[in-house]
Amino acid sequence: MAKFFRASLPRTIIACLAISTQTAIAQEYPVRQIICVVPTEAGGDGDLLARALFEGLSARLGKPIVVVNKGGAAGSAGYREVHDAKPDGYTIGLAFPTLYMNKMQGFLPWDHHDYTLIAQHGSFTPIVVSSNKATPPLKSLKDVIARANAKPGEMKFALSVVGGSWWMAGMLLQAGTRTSFKNIPQEGSGAVVITQLAGGHTDVGVSGLATALSQIDAGNLNFLATFGRERIPGKFSNVPTVVESGFDVTWDSPNFLVGPPRMPKNVLEKLAKAIEAEANRPEFKKAALAMYATPAYQSPDALLAYLEKQKDVSREILQKNGVLKDNK
Numbered sequence: 019m020a021k022f023f024r025a026s027l028p029r030t031i032i033a034c035l036a037i038s039t040q041t042a043i044a045q046e047y048p049v050r051q052i053i054c055v056v057p058t059e060a061g062g063d064g065d066l067l068a069r070a071l072f073e074g075l076s077a078r079l080g081k082p083i084v085v086v087n088k089g090g091a092a093g094s095a096g097y098r099e100v101h102d103a104k105p106d107g108y109t110i111g112l113a114f115p116t117l118y119m120n121k122m123q124g125f126l127p128w129d130h131h132d133y134t135l136i137a138q139h140g141s142f143t144p145i146v147v148s149s150n151k152a153t154p155p156l157k158s159l160k161d162v163i164a165r166a167n168a169k170p171g172e173m174k175f176a177l178s179v180v181g182g183s184w185w186m187a188g189m190l191l192q193a194g195t196r197t198s199f200k201n202i203p204q205e206g207s208g209a210v211v212i213t214q215l216a217g218g219h220t221d222v223g224v225s226g227l228a229t230a231l232s233q234i235d236a237g238n239l240n241f242l243a244t245f246g247r248e249r250i251p252g253k254f255s256n257v258p259t260v261v262e263s264g265f266d267v268t269w270d271s272p273n274f275l276v277g278p279p280r281m282p283k284n285v286l287e288k289l290a291k292a293i294e295a296e297a298n299r300p301e302f303k304k305a306a307l308a309m310y311a312t313p314a315y316q317s318p319d320a321l322l323a324y325l326e327k328q329k330d331v332s333r334e335i336l337q338k339n340g341v342l343k344d345n346k
Contacts, residue, residue: 057096
């Protein structure tokens with residue numbers, strides 16, 4: 019009898035019932051914990067900033083957010099897991115510029131257009147550091163460029179994995195200064211770069227300040243310049259930007275949250291609104307600044323426009339280095 023009754027209902031009524039059910043689910047969201055896939059190792063800059071965000075975001079949403087770290091292959095493994103998840107808002111992911119650079123290099127068939135962009139909550143600005151074991155020590159970015167130009171291709175430049183955001187910053191610096199280094203990409207993030215520099219295995223490199231801080235404080239590294247448009251406030255306000263050092267190069271790495279494609283609009287709006295409120299909360303801003311990140315909210319539309327601009331810049335660098343596979 020129940021089957022007969024369902025079959026005899028007009029299709030319009032069935033469609034309305036389905037829409038009502040989906041809307042109710044979206045309005046109730048979330049009813050259980052949310053998984054956030056972080057495509058890097060635990061303890062990295064982006065991982066720590068996301069966890070700081072989630073402390074307050076969990077309270078706003080009324081459910082815990084559980085971080086699952088899935089590093090490797092410039093984030094491809096983590097990005098793939100998010101893309102293939104059910105688009106119900108219970109699996110989301112942390113993302114960086116590698117989200118579009120992976121497709122451009124042929125590692126993934128998707129970029130930011132193939133995910134649901136939720137919101138940006140902050141960004142990190144890379145820095146240039148040199149090893150104090152270099153002989154003689156490199157005390158400024160001008161020193162680095164002058165010495166590299168004196169012996170092209172000999173100065174060792176440590177970089178994160180090819181196609182990573184810190185790698186991109188290093189390549190932009192080299193292109194902007196027309197300088198030839200002996201590039202040594204690492205299989206990992208900026209933390210591996212710092213290990214190479216502190217041990218004296220390379221001369222100069224690009225990393226994040228939070229990652230390099232302990233070695234800078236210990237006197238093993240010299241903090242030469244920041245890729246930001248402005249200097250870093252506080253104890254490092256004396257360190258110039260790359261632009262102030264005489265080279266017109268800037269770069270930052272936005273940290274943002276994405277979901278699988280076709281997430282429900284109501285779920286997306288609820289997440290974005292909660293992230294906006296949390297990203298502007300004084301406690302989160304203080305935590306972000308303490309790890310030398312910039313708290314910065316961007317809506318899905320604003321984030322899309324920003325990523326498109328970064329992608330245009332990245333395309334030229336990837337092509338120049340022979341790793342551009344997808345030019346779309």
